[in-house]
Amino acid sequence: MSPKKVREFFSRLAAANPEPKSELEYATPFQLLVAVVLSAQATDKGVNRATRALFRDHPTPQAMAALGEEGLIDYIQTIGLYRTKAKNVAALSRLLLERHGGEVPHDRAALEALPGVGRKTANVVLNIAFKEPTIAVDTHIFRVGNRTGLAPGKTVDAVEQKLLKAVPAEFRLHAHHWLILHGRYTCKARAPDCVHCPVFDLCAFKEKNV
Numbered sequence: 440m441s442p443k444k445v446r447e448f449f450s451r452l453a454a455a456n457p458e459p460k461s462e463l464e465y466a467t468p469f470q471l472l473v474a475v476v477l478s479a480q481a482t483d484k485g486v487n488r489a490t491r492a493l494f495r496d497h498p499t500p501q502a503m504a505a506l507g508e509e510g511l512i513d514y515i516q517t518i519g520l521y522r523t524k525a526k527n528v529a530a531l532s533r534l535l536l537e538r539h540g541g542e543v544p545h546d547r548a549a550l551e552a553l554p555g556v557g558r559k560t561a562n563v564v565l566n567i568a569f570k571e572p573t574i575a576v577d578t579h580i581f582r583v584g585n586r587t588g589l590a591p592g593k594t595v596d597a598v599e600q601k602l603l604k605a606v607p608a609e610f611r612l613h614a615h616h617w618l619i620l621h622g623r624y625t626c627k628a629r630a631p632d633c634v635h636c637p638v639f640d641l642c643a644f645k646e647k648n649v
Contacts, residue, residue: 449610459616503532527555572611579622588643
């Protein structure tokens with residue numbers, strides 16, 4: 440996709456949704472971090488259903504560490520991979536207390552050193568909690584990047600790097616949310632809603648539903 444088309448692509452998404460927000464529910468950077476860790480291979484709606492009670496009862500790293508792995512399971516067992524996620528959340532809560540005074544670090548390496556936190560999760564936290572212009576590539580963004588021709592790549596990292604180069608600076612802060620919402624509700628995996636797509640004419644997808 441040419442730079443001119445990329446700018447128009449994001450201009451239209453921005454016009455439709457000027458201030459996009461995460462669909463995960465949270466009140467603090469710590470709760471955001473936990474919600475993103477829990478969201479791996481799970482829906483935001485499913486995570487929210489579990490975390491409403493969890494964050495109400497155990498809102499801080501201190502409370503989460505005290506709850507422990509087995510206690511966490513009682514709250515999150517409706518989420519896929521809940522045993523591994525409970526182990527990771529309990530461990531990262533302890534490490535935040537031990538290494539960072541109970542605060543979520545504003546540092547990629549420190550975030551990625553926490554259990555259950557990879558590059559994608561770190562990117563989400565840096566973007567939402569600390570307003571860094573990072574782009575976390577999940578399955579939706581990977582699909583949109585390849586399908587539209589916006590940032591084709593064979594790996595998540597390749598798509599991320601292409602997006603960081605292609606997206607104009609003024610759109611980079613919200614690009615992650617615009618793309619994920621576009622992939623979730625319009626450019627869907629099995630049945631893209633091409634008829635109602637705001638960037639239909641800019642898209643390189645050869646099998647458009649029209």
